[in-house]
Amino acid sequence: MADLNAVEIRNVSKIFGFGEFAFAAVNDTSVAIRQNEFFTLLGPSGCGKTTLLRLIAGFEFPTAGEILLNGANIAAMPPFKRPVNTVFQSYALFPHMTVAENIGFGLQMLGRPKAEIEARVAEMLKLVRMEELRGRRTSQISGGQQQRVALARALAPQPKVLLLDEPLSALDYKLRKDMQIELKRLQSETGITFIFVTHDQEEALTMSDRVAVMSAGRILQVGSPREIYDAPTDRFVADFIGETNFLKGRVVSITDGIAQVDTGVGGRIAAALPQGFVPEGEVTVVLRPEHAMLCAPDHSGACQMTGTLENVVYFGTDTHYHVRLADGVTSFTLREQNKPLQAARFASGDRVGIAIESNAARVLRN
Amino acid sequence: MARQFSVRRQTGFTTIAMICFFALYLPIAVLVIYAFNAGQSLSIWEGFSLRWFVKAFENQHVIEASIRSLQIAVVAALVATAAATMAALATTRTEPYRGLTLKYAFINQPLMIPEIVTAVALLIFFSRIKVWTGYSGLGYLIAAHTAFCIPFAYLPIRARLENMDLTLERAAADLYATPWKTFRYVTLPLLWPGILAGLMLAFVISLDDVVITEFVKSAGQDTLPTYMLGQLRRAITPEMNAISTLFLLLSICIVTVFFFVNKKRI
Known part of the structure; x- marks a missing residue:
């Protein structure tokens, strides 16, 4: 039993509208979310992440496919029968109830004895550090406090899975940072599986155990934040998360899953291939800006590419260099961390070489 | 100092507003004042008296x-x-579909139909039913009043529902509330001011109706308005003013009660 996935999405589609107006918000998607995991659905607005969350919550029903909760298919179950709870983007606190009444609502609806509800509400208030505000109306507390009440309300019935729909997007920057840490703490303290929806890549990377990147109703890649960032398999994933350089090139040889790619702007680049991917013809290589360094163009062997430095932007912690590669078309961005009292090594207009760190470049599937 | 332009103050607006207020409330003020007239006249003041109120209260009709x-x-x-x-619940708590607008129109149409048309139609319709059933009680008037009160009650309730966040009901459902419990513990308490407003409006509209009542009764x-209408054909005394x-006073009380009830919630 312990090995069952907390939530398993099997070939789920959700189509809105009919005929020519039909639109697949979720398109034949499958994903398995493990027990006690902080799982994030990441994607731009309109990618289907919220629809997927609502399918799990039961506010929408899938057009096709299965949704398993601890192994049982709940796809057709109404929301009030599903042992999952949601933290809404707008919090959706009941304005005619006090903080304590809001938190106790789920247990009250489950028909639990009064004493148990009291105890659990007190426990939840303590968990989110809101003890002194229990009697307040929800309109009399701040946005951050409302956020905590919404969390406590959703956690009070001890759901199998907690769904969070962009819960931090309405908070200002500092509060958001605090709540990110708070959420992580709550997740590890309660041991409940969290499914978190966001369009903020930083939020996804800092909080999640695993991230699923979505676009146009499909999940493109699932992996740990490090995998998603370091080894994107898809152009969209590489582009959406962080800054990326895309280089076109031709595969010359392959050994042990490492392709030698000729980009036509200098030497060859060693780039890792996605598992089981056999490249044909032209491929795209991705490279993060911080995984490359400027070097003197004639430095034999060390530089894989050459070009002209077009722009130098100083950012305090690091400096960004924009290079026009030797083909005259492709632009390449590098990011170097600044050292104390370091003079700029290159100026715009200089001819420069680019040295790539080993294991940094990767070939994309498409 | 240069004169500042302000859209909030325009010359003449205050005067027009004052004229409107006078036109609205002056006749009512006069009516109320003469209800306390000691004499028989509606226009000559003969001293203060409550005699017409007493007379109204003693009038069995x-x-x-x-x-x-x-x-x-x-x-x-x-x-x-x-x-x-x-x-209102059926027309707001649903995905928009073809024909929904038509439904709105159907519910609100009675507001557009001239009352006299409805009155004549009901007269003919009910007289048939009277012949068939032999029943001639208050039921007809109640049915007629109910029918034309529905759109008045519907408007504030629907307005309230449309301003209500659907997510609240979702949240309730998410927290294990069945549809009935969701309605009982979330929708109804939040909708209550709208329902109360609808109730008050319907009550006042029904209380006030003359045309349809006159035809159907x-x-x-006789209801109070049709009785008063009947009395106008005879000699008018300040008793009418008193009534x-x-x-x-009843209207003002209702509005006041509603105002305070509404203020207390939210």
Whole structure:
């Protein structure tokens, strides 16, 4: 039993509208979310992440496919029968109830004895550090406090899975940072599986155990934040998360899953291939800006590419260099961390070489 | 100093507003004042007296008509509000579909149909039913009042529902509330001011109705407004003013009660 996935999405589609107006918000998607995991659905607005969350919550029903909760298919179950709870983007606190009444609502609806509800509400208030505000109306507390009440309300019935729909997007920057840490703490303290929806890549990377990147109703890649960032398999994933350089090139040889790619702007680049991917013809290589360094163009062997430095932007912690590669078309961005009292090594207009760190470049599937 | 342009103050607006207020409230003020006239006249002041109020309270016709009016208004307003609440829930708590606009129009159409048309139609319709069933009680008036009160009750309830966040009901469902419990513990408490407004509006509209009542009522089924209309054909005394004043007082009370009830919630 312990090995069952907390939530398993099997070939789920959700189509809105009919005929020519039909639109697949979720398109034949499958994903398995493990027990006690902080799982994030990441994607731009309109990618289907919220629809997927609502399918799990039961506010929408899938057009096709299965949704398993601890192994049982709940796809057709109404929301009030599903042992999952949601933290809404707008919090959706009941304005005619006090903080304590809001938190106790789920247990009250489950028909639990009064004493148990009291105890659990007190426990939840303590968990989110809101003890002194229990009697307040929800309109009399701040946005951050409302956020905590919404969390406590959703956690009070001890759901199998907690769904969070962009819960931090309405908070200002500092509060958001605090709540990110708070959420992580709550997740590890309660041991409940969290499914978190966001369009903020930083939020996804800092909080999640695993991230699923979505676009146009499909999940493109699932992996740990490090995998998603370091080894994107898809152009969209590489582009959406962080800054990326895309280089076109031709595969010359392959050994042990490492392709030698000729980009036509200098030497060859060693780039890792996605598992089981056999490249044909032209491929795209991705490279993060911080995984490359400027070097003197004639430095034999060390530089894989050459070009002209077009722009130098100083950012305090690091400096960004924009290079026009030797083909005259492709632009390449590098990011170097600044050292104390370091003079700029290159100026715009200089001819420069680019040295790539080993294991940094990767070939994309498409 | 240069004159500042302000859209909030335009020359003449205050004057026009004052004229409007006078036109609205001056006749009512005069009516109320002459209700306390000691003499028979509606235009010559002969001293202060409560005699016309006493007379109104001793007039058996007035008392009967008032009770009838209240009976009809209470039942019609309650039934109409219940129906309007259901209609409002059905038309707002749903995905928009083809024909929904038509449904709105259907519910609100009675507001557009000239009352006299409805009155004549009901007269003919009910007289048929009277022949068939032999029943000629208050039921016809109550049914007629209920029918034309529904759109009045519907409007504030629907307005309230449309301003209500659907997510609240989702949240309730998410927290294990069945559809009925969601309605009972979340929708209804939040909708309550709208329902109350609908109820008050329906009640006042029913209480006030003349045209349809005049056509539908059987002999001896005068409501207060139709009784007053009947009296106008005879000699008018300040008794009418007294009755009108009491009527006005009732209206003001209802509005005040509603205002405070509404203020207390949210």
